[in-house]
Every structure is written in structure tokens, then in C-alpha cells.
Amino acid sequence: MTKPLELMEFWAMTDLVTPMALRTAATLRIADHLADGPRELKELAAVTGCDADALGRVLRYLASRGVFVAADGERFELGETARWLLDDDPSAARRWLDQDGYGATMDRAHLDLLGIVRRGGPVQAANKVSLDEAAAASYDQLMEANTRNEAPLLVRAIDWSRFGHIVDLGGGTGVQLAAILAATPTARGTLVDLPGSVEVATRRFAGEGLADRCDVLAGNIFELDLPEADAILLRMLVHSFEDDQAVDALTRCRRALRPGGSVLVAEAADTHLPGFTTMDLIMLVLGHGRERTLAQYDELAAAAGLTRIAIHTPPTGPRALEYTA
Numbered sequence: 001m002t003k004p005l006e007l008m009e010f011w012a013m014t015d016l017v018t019p020m021a022l023r024t025a026a027t028l029r030i031a032d033h034l035a036d037g038p039r040e041l042k043e044l045a046a047v048t049g050c051d052a053d054a055l056g057r058v059l060r061y062l063a064s065r066g067v068f069v070a071a072d073g074e075r076f077e078l079g080e081t082a083r084w085l086l087d088d089d090p091s092a093a094r095r096w097l098d099q100d101g102y103g104a105t106m107d108r109a110h111l112d113l114l115g116i117v118r119r120g121g122p123v124q125a126a127n128k129v130s131l132d133e134a135a136a137a138s139y140d141q142l143m144e145a146n147t148r149n150e151a152p153l154l155v156r157a158i159d160w161s162r163f164g165h166i167v168d169l170g171g172g173t174g175v176q177l178a179a180i181l182a183a184t185p186t187a188r189g190t191l192v193d194l195p196g197s198v199e200v201a202t203r204r205f206a207g208e209g210l211a212d213r214c215d216v217l218a219g220n221i222f223e224l225d226l227p228e229a230d231a232i233l234l235r236m237l238v239h240s241f242e243d244d245q246a247v248d249a250l251t252r253c254r255r256a257l258r259p260g261g262s263v264l265v266a267e268a269a270d271t272h273l274p275g276f277t278t279m280d281l282i283m284l285v286l287g288h289g290r291e292r293t294l295a296q297y298d299e300l301a302a303a304a305g306l307t308r309i310a311i312h313t314p315p316t317g318p319r320a321l322e323y324t325a
């Protein structure tokens with residue numbers, strides 16, 4: 001049984017001041033401006049193009065929460081927590097919070113949660129297909145950062161040498177497919193995604209010496225004829241779809257499979273994980289998607305003519321459900 005919250009803990013959960021102050025500091029790249037040492041408030045205001053009084057009030061608030069360190073309220077330096085806001089931090093926290101990027105799209109979508117609950121969904125989806133060019137590029141950068149640490153783990157969790165041709169459906173900028181091909185010299189690959197994503201992926205494959213073994217196919221997956229494949233990977237993609245779309249996507253995959261081929265659905269599928277309900281709510285807010293249990297994924301696969309034959313579980317990151325026709 002979950003322990004009930006104390007009243008102060010409850011009020012802490014309702015706080016909007018801290019999240020917005022952190023987003024402001026992230027967008028202004030305050031941590032990067034302090035990376036080389038302490039700076040005066042007036043200097044920070046000048047370099048960020050902000051009002052010094054207003055900026056100082058935000059930074060003093062964050063300093064009182066242990067993010068930055070304030071000296072006399074007019075000179076600031078990095079605290080240990082603020083290092084997560086450095087642009088090159090592996091967590092990519094600054095980029096997630098940046099109000100000039102896709103993070104702002106997500107934040108604005110959450111402001112309509114009450115309306116979404118009343119209507120059953122957002123007025124307009126905030127998923128990748130619906131984004132403008134700049135927001136889509138920001139989305140890809142965030143997904144790339146998120147995938148980079150987990151990609152090698154999924155490579156090691158599956159014997160990819162079983163497959164001659166691997167299609168990464170909705171594979172973004174190619175981080176996961178590049179990792180698979182680098183570890184599987186006998187395989188060829190095809191990345192399928194929207195035009196802006198495959199353009200970046202093409203440069204990645206060339207830079208990593210994989211261009212001769214990897215093709216790209218640009219377009220909406222619901223409008224393309226998928227190439228024949230021995231394996232089709234859908235990494236954190238099916239949860240972006242409602243059930244009818246998911247069955248459509250999986251059916252298209254089944255039709256493209258060569259005899260004995262596999263569809264690999266890399267998703268959470270673990271209701272006991274702390275992030276399951278969080279991601280489910282995010283999918284509701286962004287539109288058209290949902291998190292699912294293992295049984296629900298199996299039901300979708302069965303409707304598409306597929307049967308689960310294995311579960312591949314990396315140490316962290318999404319586990320891969322393997323299906324075959």
C-alpha cells in the first residue's frame with residue numbers, strides 16, 4: 001500500500017514555480033554561461049538578453065533550491081544540480097526543458113490536460129508527424145540523445161546475425177540501426193522515417209562507414225510500401241498509435257516479412273515500472289498513443305496476424321517483443 005503524503009509533500013506536487021524557473025534557466029543556457037566560473041548578475045543579464053532584476057529573482061529562487069550558488073545575490077556559480085543543465089550533459093536535460101525546442105510543445109500540450117480529459121484527446125496532436133520542420137528537428141535531437149545510451153544494450157540483447165536485411169521503422173536519425181549494423185557486419189539495413197530524419201540519418205551512416213550497407217526510405221509509414229525484410233524493428237513507435245493504427249502498422253510489417261522473419265516491437269510493456277503511468281499520460285496529452293501491457297501488445301499483434309515467440313530484455317531501456325507470422 002502506498003504511503004499517504006504529508007500536506008507539505010502534497011503542496012510540493014502542485015508547484016509550478018520550480019518547473020518554470022528551471023525551464024527558463026535551461027532555455028537561457030545559464031549553466032553553460034557559468035561553466036567557466038562565477039559571473040556577475042549584470043554580466044549574465046547582458047549575455048542572455050534579459051532584464052537583470054527579473055533574471056536575478058529567478059536565479060536567487062533556484063539558488064535557494066540548491067540548483068545554483070549565489071554570493072550576495074549578485075554573483076552566481078554552478079551548483080552540482082545545475083550541471084545537469086549543461087548542454088553537453090548526457091541526460092540532455094537542458095534540451096528537454098528548452099522552451100525554444102520540442103520540450104515547449106510538450107509543455108503547452110500538458111496545459112490542456114483538463115480539456116483533454118473532458119474531450120478524450122487533444123484538439124491537435126503534438127506528435128512528430130504534426131510538427132513543423134524546426135520542432136521535428138528538435139524532437140529528433142531529443143530522441144537521439146535518449147536512444148544513444150540504450151542502443152548498445154538492445155544490440156547485445158538480440159542475436160541480430162540471424163537477419164540479413166533489417167528495417168528500422170520510424171528509426172529517427174539512425175542511432176539504433178547504426179549500432180546494430182556496426183555490430184553485425186553480415187547485415188544490411190533500411191531506415192524508414194520522415195524526410196528530415198532520414199536526411200540526418202544518411203549523413204550518420206556515411207560518417208560511420210555504413211553507407212554501402214544501409215538505405216533510407218523517406219515518408220509516412222502508413223503511405224509507403226515497405227521493403228522485404230528479415231527483421232523489422234519498431235522502437236518506441238507503437239505506443240505512439242491508437243489501436244487501429246498500431247494494427248495497420250504491424251500488418252504492413254507482416255506483409256513485408258520474408259519467410260521466417262521477425263517483427264521486433266521495442267516498448268516498455270511493464271505496468272510495474274514507475275515510468276509506465278507517466279509515459280501513458282504523456283501519450284494521452286500528445287495525442288493518438290498509449291502505453292500497453294504485454295497482453296495488449298500480443299492482442300494487437302494477433303490482429304495483424306503475428307504471434308510472439310520471444311522477449312528480449314536489456315538491462316535498461318525498452319524490452320523487445322519478437323513476433324513472427
